[in-house]
Amino acid sequence: xxxxxxILESNLQExxxxxxxxxxxxxxxLEQAIESLKRGDTALAGRVIAGDDKINQLExxxxxxxxxxxxxxxxxxxxxxxxxxxxxxxxxxERIGDHxxxxxxxxxxxxxxxxxxxxxxxxxxxxxxxDMLMKSLKxxxxxxxxxxxxxAADDEDMDLLNNQIIRELLAxxxxxxxxxxxxxxxxxxxHNxERIGDRATNIAERVLFMKTGETLDLNR
Amino acid sequence: MIPETNSNYNPRLVARQRMGRAxxxxxxxxxxxxxxxxxxxxxxxxxxAFGLVAxxxxxxPSELADEPLEALEKEALVGILADNIxxxxxxxxxxxxxxxADTLAFESQEKWDExxxxxxxxxxxxxxxxxxxxxxxxVYERVVEQQVLxxxxxxxxxxxxxxxxxxxxxxxPGATVEFWSWLDRNFLxxxxxxxxALAGVRTAILGSLWVxxxxxxxxxxxxVGAALYLQEYAPNNWLTRIIQTNIDNLAGVPSILYGMxxxxxxxxxxxxxxxxxxxxxxxxxxxxxxSASLTMALLILPVIxxxxxxxxRAVPSSLRNAAYGVGATRWQMIWSxxxxxxxxxxxxxxxxAVSRAxxxxxxxxxxxxxxxxxxxxxxxxxxxxxxxxxxFNWTSRPQAEFRNIAAAAIIVLLFILLTLxxxxxxxxxxxxxxR
Amino acid sequence: xxANTMTTEAPQRIATAKPVVAERTxxxxxxxxxxxxxxxxxxxxxxxxxxxxxxxxxxxxxxxxIGPSGCGKSTLLRCFNRMNDVVSGVRxxxxxxxxxQDIYAAGVDPVAVRRRIGMVFQKPNPFPKSxxxxxxxxxxxxxYKGNMDxxxxxxxxxAALWDEVKDKLQQSGLSLSGGQQQRxxxxxxxxxxxxxxxxxxPASALDPIASSKIEELMLELKKDYTIVVVTHNMQxxxxxxxxxxxxxxxxxxxxxxxxxxxxxxxxxxxxDYITGRHG
Numbered sequence: 055x056x057x058x059x060x061i062l063e064s065n066l067q068e069x070x071x072x073x074x075x076x077x078x079x080x081x082x083x084l085e086q087a088i089e090s091l092k093r094g095d096t097a098l099a100g101r102v103i104a105g106d107d108k109i110n111q112l113e114x115x116x117x118x119x120x121x122x123x124x125x126x127x128x129x130x131x132x133x134x135x136x137x138x139x140x141x142x143x144x145x146x147x148e149r150i151g152d153h154x155x156x157x158x159x160x161x162x163x164x165x166x167x168x169x170x171x172x173x174x175x176x177x178x179x180x181x182x183x184x185d186m187l188m189k190s191l192k193x194x195x196x197x198x199x200x201x202x203x204x205x206a207a208d209d210e211d212m213d214l215l216n217n218q219i220i221r222e223l224l225a226x227x228x229x230x231x232x233x234x235x236x237x238x239x240x241x242x243x244x245h246n247x248e249r250i251g252d253r254a255t256n257i258a259e260r261v262l263f264m265k266t267g268e269t270l271d272l273n274r
Numbered sequence: 275m276i277p278e279t280n281s282n283y284n285p286r287l288v289a290r291q292r293m294g295r296a297x298x299x300x301x302x303x304x305x306x307x308x309x310x311x312x313x314x315x316x317x318x319x320x321x322x323a324f325g326l327v328a329x330x331x332x333x334x335p336s337e338l339a340d341e342p343l344e345a346l347e348k349e350a351l352v353g354i355l356a357d358n359i360x361x362x363x364x365x366x367x368x369x370x371x372x373x374x375a376d377t378l379a380f381e382s383q384e385k386w387d388e389x390x391x392x393x394x395x396x397x398x399x400x401x402x403x404x405x406x407x408x409x410x411x412x413v414y415e416r417v418v419e420q421q422v423l424x425x426x427x428x429x430x431x432x433x434x435x436x437x438x439x440x441x442x443x444x445x446x447p448g449a450t451v452e453f454w455s456w457l458d459r460n461f462l463x464x465x466x467x468x469x470x471a472l473a474g475v476r477t478a479i480l481g482s483l484w485v486x487x488x489x490x491x492x493x494x495x496x497x498v499g500a501a502l503y504l505q506e507y508a509p510n511n512w513l514t515r516i517i518q519t520n521i522d523n524l525a526g527v528p529s530i531l532y533g534m535x536x537x538x539x540x541x542x543x544x545x546x547x548x549x550x551x552x553x554x555x556x557x558x559x560x561x562x563x564x565s566a567s568l569t570m571a572l573l574i575l576p577v578i579x580x581x582x583x584x585x586x587r588a589v590p591s592s593l594r595n596a597a598y599g600v601g602a603t604r605w606q607m608i609w610s611x612x613x614x615x616x617x618x619x620x621x622x623x624x625x626x627a628v629s630r631a632x633x634x635x636x637x638x639x640x641x642x643x644x645x646x647x648x649x650x651x652x653x654x655x656x657x658x659x660x661x662x663x664x665x666f667n668w669t670s671r672p673q674a675e676f677r678n679i680a681a682a683a684i685i686v687l688l689f690i691l692l693t694l695x696x697x698x699x700x701x702x703x704x705x706x707x708x709r
Numbered sequence: 710x711x712a713n714t715m716t717t718e719a720p721q722r723i724a725t726a727k728p729v730v731a732e733r734t735x736x737x738x739x740x741x742x743x744x745x746x747x748x749x750x751x752x753x754x755x756x757x758x759x760x761x762x763x764x765x766x767x768x769x770x771x772x773x774x775i776g777p778s779g780c781g782k783s784t785l786l787r788c789f790n791r792m793n794d795v796v797s798g799v800r801x802x803x804x805x806x807x808x809x810q811d812i813y814a815a816g817v818d819p820v821a822v823r824r825r826i827g828m829v830f831q832k833p834n835p836f837p838k839s840x841x842x843x844x845x846x847x848x849x850x851x852x853y854k855g856n857m858d859x860x861x862x863x864x865x866x867x868a869a870l871w872d873e874v875k876d877k878l879q880q881s882g883l884s885l886s887g888g889q890q891q892r893x894x895x896x897x898x899x900x901x902x903x904x905x906x907x908x909x910x911p912a913s914a915l916d917p918i919a920s921s922k923i924e925e926l927m928l929e930l931k932k933d934y935t936i937v938v939v940t941h942n943m944q945x946x947x948x949x950x951x952x953x954x955x956x957x958x959x960x961x962x963x964x965x966x967x968x969x970x971x972x973x974x975x976x977x978x979x980x981d982y983i984t985g986r987h988g
Binding site: 510590592593594595596597598599600601602603606610611614615 | 790792795797820821823824827828829830832834835836837846847850851894897898900901
Binding site for chain 3: 058059060061062121122125126127128
């Protein structure tokens with residue numbers, strides 16, 4: 055006879071669906087933030103910033119569910135790690151949402167001003183970040199440690215790309231001091247994107263923790 | 275050997291273990307001693323119940339008839355009787371119980387009618403005629419007059435049988451020597467007799483069975499009922515406690531006192547009822563099976579009540595709760611769960627009590643058991659005797675051979691006791707396994 | 710509870726794409742009250758065991774009574790179906806309303822109360838009868854008119870015991886394992902179709918696996934029944950109940966939704982008890 059713990063299981067289920075919702079919102083936010091930056095669409099940027107509240111609320115919900123589940127259901131071993139991982143992943147996703155909002159704020163600061171150059175590497179970096187995030191969430195859903203390790207590998211590309219963009223932007227700024235304002239704003243964007251990569255890696259770490267119980271530092 | 279390392283302790287392990295072994299030996303010796311007593315008792319009984327006897331006949335059966343007496347018709351046997359005993363003795367026998375249904379063997383018809391017309395007519399006037407076995411027994415008793423000259427216990431009979439035969443040959447020429455089992459089929463089926471060789475325990479066995487059956491009938495329902503009331507219904511107040519204390523004490527009252535009580539109440543005060551006179555049948559006085567059973571029932575009632583209460587107390591409260599929990603009334607709970615659960619315990623208590631009753635002598639002596647009885651008890655208003663009374667009676671006779679039949683009767687009594695107990699235990703186990 | 714083997718798949722549970730239990734265990738309460746204890750006092754001779762407790766019991770929910778030994782939680786539970794009546798020397802004051810009727814009012818037969826408010830005890834106590842008769846007896850004495858075989862099967866199914874005993878209904882109830890016996894006792898209670906089931910530490914005599922089966926069963930049963938459970942196992946109360954009442958020396962310390970009691974109780978005493986710091 056298979057034993058069930060229906061409340062615990064349904065709580066875990068609830069956590070998972072809320073995390074999926076958060077991930078979807080964060081990914082949308084990131085995509086729209088980059089889109090707004092590319093097009094100088096401040097209205098879209100405003101919606102991204104407003105949308106972050108929803109993500110924050112979900113994080114609070116998840117935290118509440120985690121606390122109630124731990125207090126009442128006494129999860130242990132795999133269940134406990136899954137719940138702790140859910141809490142940590144929620145935090146990461148919330149921060150990813152914040153990063154998207156930060157990027158949207160840059161759009162607003164640039165405010166329709168013509169960009170110093172067509173954006174190529176930054177959207178690439180954003181796409182990378184999105185891929186990493188999706189991979190890490192897939193790794194979480196599928197308990198796939200290989201995929202989680204891939205995310206860590208991707209993060210190295212992200213860092214390289216970041217360095218390359220910084221060098222490029224610095225070159226522009228040295229060449230023309232009038233571009234320093236926009237340049238440093240764009241630097242801020244790359245910084246945020248780089249952080250998103252790190253956070254995706256963190257999620258991958260959480261997946262590995264959940265699966266094996268070991269804490270690895272993939273951000274090396 | 276594990277050394278003691280903590281100086282705060284001095285375990286003296288050797289001394290403690292020695293003490294334990296010493297007590298073990300004491301306990302074992304008690305058991306062995308009890309076993310030895312039991313074995314000695316059994317051997318003693320068996321020793322007396324079997325053995326060699328020296329016999330002498332006044333008239334040899336071969337002189338009376340050409341064929342063995344057992345093969346003769348009842349008419350021929352009555353003829354032998356008529357030839358060999360005095361007419362008056364024959365009349366007396368006929369008045370006790372007539373020989374034939376249609377004719378008279380010893381009495382003239384006119385005299386018989388006259389005797390039977392009297393107010394106190396003898397039993398022979400109304401009873402059924404004697405059967406073949408009865409007449410045969412009379413021939414042996416009155417005509418052949420086989421006499422037991424000497425009896426020897428089993429041990430001697432085996433170890434020095436030849437010596438004994440020689441001895442008898444020397445002292446009683448013409449006597450025959452036989453190996454007798456005093457306990458045989460005749461012993462079980464013949465009524466009492468003043469001749470040890472012819473006496474049997476039939477009336478006593480039947481008496482015991484009647485008394486015990488009635489005793490159980492009275493005491494078991496009453497005892498279990500009282501226990502149920504006291505244990506399950508009675509409020510816990512001073513009255514209940516007084517009743518309880520009294521019952522506990524009654525169990526320890528000497529049985530002779532119950533005999534006095536039975537005599538005073540059942541045999542005397544309630545004589546019209548216990549003698550059966552209120553129905554117009556039965557004995558002339560209250561010393562009947564009914565009185566004896568009621569007395570015995572009184573005697574074992576406290577024991578049954580106490581044991582039944584104990585059994586009821588042992589019913590776990592969880593079982594009661596379970597029944598109440600599904601909406602049972604108190605009676606449903608008791609009937610369906612408490613009683614079945616307690617029944618093995620109640621039966622055990624009853625077995626113990628009834629065993630005691632079967633062996634009880636004193637109260638029945640007081641109530642008035644007949645010490646010599648030749649007719650079977652046939653109703654609850656019959657006069658009675660019981661096994662222990664019979665044994666008591668025989669052991670107090672001076673003739674040695676009565677000791678032998680007493681031993682045989684003891685074996686019968688033990689056998690009855692064991693049979694009843696086994697039945698009861700089987701019954702109890704059936705209750706237990708049904709759970 | 711359909712699969713028949715124990716697997717060690719627990720760690721994967723969260724990530725399985727198609728979850729075993731899809732629906733959230735729904736809140737079953739109807740918002741009505743099944744029982745309402747009002748200022749109940751219980752005295753054992755001179756000992757004041759329950760000191761004026763008022764406790765509304767919500768319909769189709771699981772209410773847990775917790776507290777240290779001797780706090781009166783079992784005594785209070787036994788008030789709900791008048792089981793204390795059979796103990797001598799007990800005096801009860803106050804009211805307990807069931808369908809707007811005080812079950813302690815004059816003229817109310819406790820037997821009728823117990824038929825509507827069933828009870829499961831701490832130690833599994835099946836009758837020394839066959840499994841079938843264990844379930845059927847209560848219904849029979851209460852004059853059940855329907856098809857007894859169907860009732861027995863339905864009750865055993867509801868108690869999640871049918872598959873384990875369907876081939877040996879004539880065997881003694883005592884031949885079952887402890888956990889099965891307890892589920893048999895639950896089936897026996899279900900067979901009289903009560904409104905409320907009182908459970909007095911129903912899993913405390915069982916091993917952890919049997920114990921969690923009972924807990925799962927309770928969650929299943931609360932869809933149809935109101936359950937009041939006494940437990941000295943706080944974790945159990947936390948796991949299964951919707952509402953929790955903490956009793957202390959015969960008094961009600963706090964009564965609230967379980968999740969509140971276990972995450973943010975309003976009384977310091979509750980906090981201390983929940984966190985294992987009471988002294």
